[in-house]
Amino acid sequence: MSRTLILGGGGMVGQKLAHRLGPDADVTLFDIGFPADCAPGHQRPGNLADPATARQLASERFDVIFHLAAIVSGEAETDFEKGWAVNMMAMWHLLEALKAEHLASDRTYVPRLVFTSSIAVFGGPYPDRIGDEFLSAPQTSYGAQKSVCEVMLSDFSRKGFVDGLSLRLPTICVRPGKPNAAASSFFSGIIREPLNGQQAILPVADTVRHWHASPRSAARFLMHAATLDTELLQNRRALNLPGFSCTVAEQIEALRRIAGQQAVDLIQYQPDSTIMKIVDGWPRNFDPQRAIALGFKAETSFDDIIKIYIEDDLPSSPVG
Amino acid sequence: MSRTLILGGGGMVGQKLAHRLGPDADVTLFDIGFPADCAPGHQRPGNLADPATARQLASERFDVIFHLAAIVSGEAETDFEKGWAVNMMAMWHLLEALKAEHLASDRTYVPRLVFTSSIAVFGGPYPDRIGDEFLSAPQTSYGAQKSVCEVMLSDFSRKGFVDGLSLRLPTICVRPGKPNAAASSFFSGIIREPLNGQQAILPVADTVRHWHASPRSAARFLMHAATLDTELLQNRRALNLPGFSCTVAEQIEALRRIAGQQAVDLIQYQPDSTIMKIVDGWPRNFDPQRAIALGFKAETSFDDIIKIYIEDDLPSSPVG
Numbered sequence: 296m297s298r299t300l301i302l303g304g305g306g307m308v309g310q311k312l313a314h315r316l317g318p319d320a321d322v323t324l325f326d327i328g329f330p331a332d333c334a335p336g337h338q339r340p341g342n343l344a345d346p347a348t349a350r351q352l353a354s355e356r357f358d359v360i361f362h363l364a365a366i367v368s369g370e371a372e373t374d375f376e377k378g379w380a381v382n383m384m385a386m387w388h389l390l391e392a393l394k395a396e397h398l399a400s401d402r403t404y405v406p407r408l409v410f411t412s413s414i415a416v417f418g419g420p421y422p423d424r425i426g427d428e429f430l431s432a433p434q435t436s437y438g439a440q441k442s443v444c445e446v447m448l449s450d451f452s453r454k455g456f457v458d459g460l461s462l463r464l465p466t467i468c469v470r471p472g473k474p475n476a477a478a479s480s481f482f483s484g485i486i487r488e489p490l491n492g493q494q495a496i497l498p499v500a501d502t503v504r505h506w507h508a509s510p511r512s513a514a515r516f517l518m519h520a521a522t523l524d525t526e527l528l529q530n531r532r533a534l535n536l537p538g539f540s541c542t543v544a545e546q547i548e549a550l551r552r553i554a555g556q557q558a559v560d561l562i563q564y565q566p567d568s569t570i571m572k573i574v575d576g577w578p579r580n581f582d583p584q585r586a587i588a589l590g591f592k593a594e595t596s597f598d599d600i601i602k603i604y605i606e607d608d609l610p611s612s613p614v615g
Numbered sequence: 616m617s618r619t620l621i622l623g624g625g626g627m628v629g630q631k632l633a634h635r636l637g638p639d640a641d642v643t644l645f646d647i648g649f650p651a652d653c654a655p656g657h658q659r660p661g662n663l664a665d666p667a668t669a670r671q672l673a674s675e676r677f678d679v680i681f682h683l684a685a686i687v688s689g690e691a692e693t694d695f696e697k698g699w700a701v702n703m704m705a706m707w708h709l710l711e712a713l714k715a716e717h718l719a720s721d722r723t724y725v726p727r728l729v730f731t732s733s734i735a736v737f738g739g740p741y742p743d744r745i746g747d748e749f750l751s752a753p754q755t756s757y758g759a760q761k762s763v764c765e766v767m768l769s770d771f772s773r774k775g776f777v778d779g780l781s782l783r784l785p786t787i788c789v790r791p792g793k794p795n796a797a798a799s800s801f802f803s804g805i806i807r808e809p810l811n812g813q814q815a816i817l818p819v820a821d822t823v824r825h826w827h828a829s830p831r832s833a834a835r836f837l838m839h840a841a842t843l844d845t846e847l848l849q850n851r852r853a854l855n856l857p858g859f860s861c862t863v864a865e866q867i868e869a870l871r872r873i874a875g876q877q878a879v880d881l882i883q884y885q886p887d888s889t890i891m892k893i894v895d896g897w898p899r900n901f902d903p904q905r906a907i908a909l910g911f912k913a914e915t916s917f918d919d920i921i922k923i924y925i926e927d928d929l930p931s932s933p934v935g
Contacts, residue, residue: 439770450759
């Protein structure tokens with residue numbers, strides 16, 4: 296049975312993945328901390344920014360490594376040094392440590408390394424739908440760090456030290472739990488809060504279009520990437536993943552269909568020019584032909600995205 | 616008068632640039648070594664891979680820094696560690712050192728930083744002409760290192776620590792001097808050696824198409840980039856530069872027009888499958904609309920490229 300390491304295993308996507316791998320899998324969760332109701336797996340607290348940590352983890356020669364650990368985009372923008380240290384240099388140290396194990400193993404150890412990149416590697420102006428050959432031109436430090444990691448992972452893979460791929464995840468929606476400081480938080484909040492009988496703030500116009508996939512899809516993407524035949528990637532190891540593109544108005548219509556007008560009435564429009572400006576720079580739609588041909592699948596309606604939240608994460612009984 | 620630093624100032628392009636800046640300019644040439652007939656400027660020998668060197672150079676607060684220093688593609692491919700150390704980490708240390716000076720100057724010091732990237736940031740399959748929005752998907756360590764430097768430079772620039780841009784140079788042709796170990800060496804060799812009355816080896820079919828600009832254009836690109844209004848780049852700070860696309864057969868026809876059949880007769884076709892395979896992965900043609908709109912200019916015929924070699928570099932009197 297393959298031995299799996301999830302870097303960032305205490306985070307939302309890491310937890311979804313660990314749940315999906317199940318209690319019988321040999322999974323190690325590495326993170327600075329873990330939730331109280333942690334998913335199954337060996338909990339290993341630590342800080343990946345320390346090169347000695349990367350060497351220690353590499354020495355355990357996991358078969359599959361999911362690298363989900365990151366400073367979120369808002370913090371990477373305000374704390375430039377920390378963002379580059381955690382989001383870029385930690386990847387460098389990890390790749391160097393895995394290369395050392397590869398060489399020490401007489402080139403027999405070649406771990407699968409699945410890295411969660413982001414649509415933040417893109418910057419406008421955009422075409423109506425971003426194709427698989429569109430340039431990476433990040434306009435945030437977070438996006439720049441993800442872009443650099445993609446290129447490093449690709450070159451270490453091309454040389455045979457690791458067998459990696461980078462998944463450019465859509466915005467994950469509906470995120471369970473509390474709102475966070477991310478500018479994208481409202482995309483989940485305007486669905487999650489009303490479904491929990493709470494008011495939600497909409498800080499942008501409902502004409503804003505964005506690119507979504509559910510947490511369940513995120514976990515499925517990662518599991519699919521863990522066993523994909525990477526020969527098929529032909530050395531283009533960063534993939535735009537499938538998602539569902541819709542406007543905020545379409546999100547709200549889906550909420551109305553599923554939970555009724557009383558849920559929609561809990562959304563308050565409260566324009567925030569800072570958030571509007573940030574969101575204005577984000578991708579709106581993709582044409583991810585390569586990932587679809589490689590078997591990656593996401594939701595095909597926002598109704599499905601809401602239903603998945605209700606099935607997987609709604610704490611109380613569904614509304615409506 | 617602006618104070619200028621040329622990192623890699625001892626190399627071919629650095630020397631061309633220093634000559635063009637002229638003896639009255641305040642130029643410092645930094646490199647591990649310098650040619651005997653060195654261009655005008657203060658020679659500063661040293662190794663940029665040392666972070667202390669980057670800090671020392673940054674502390675001198677040059678107005679304009681040209682960063683041309685690199686391990687060439689062949690060596691970066693065979694010596695993986697050295698390539699990443701010199702071509703990537705040295706840029707990181709330089710950017711960190713310049714950021715520290717920026718902050719120490721109360722944010723008044725913002726040097727122009729012109730970085731020579733390369734068409735090696737691209738990887739096939741290619742469209743007939745590579746547009747300005749085509750993805751970077753390097754298939755060599757050299758290309759990967761250049762790509763990473765572009766992204767880092769862009770983010771440090773977006774934050775206002777430096778004012779940088781990356782120039783993706785075409786293959787520079789006709790290179791003066793001796794053949795080198797680069798797989799691209801023959802593109803110059805089949806012109807330069809016959810013009811000097813010597814035999815040249817052609818290791819690929821004459822149907823191979825490639826993207827060229829003269830050393831004179833390279834120096835002009837750099838000078839244009841030093842004073843360009845970078846606001847016009849709208850945070851896409853890596854530029855595909857203009858060049859001239861032609862096949863090897865068209866190169867040879869131009870040689871025939873300029874130097875006669877006796878020059879062409881000095882070219883020997885001697886297929887080399889290793890070189891063919893490498894060259895097969897290279898870009899062939901571009902549509903560099905942005906750079907042209909920004910005022911970058913290159914040759915529009917291979918005849919002109921040959922004439923520039925004869926004017927600027929041919930040691931003896933021209934043939935033919």
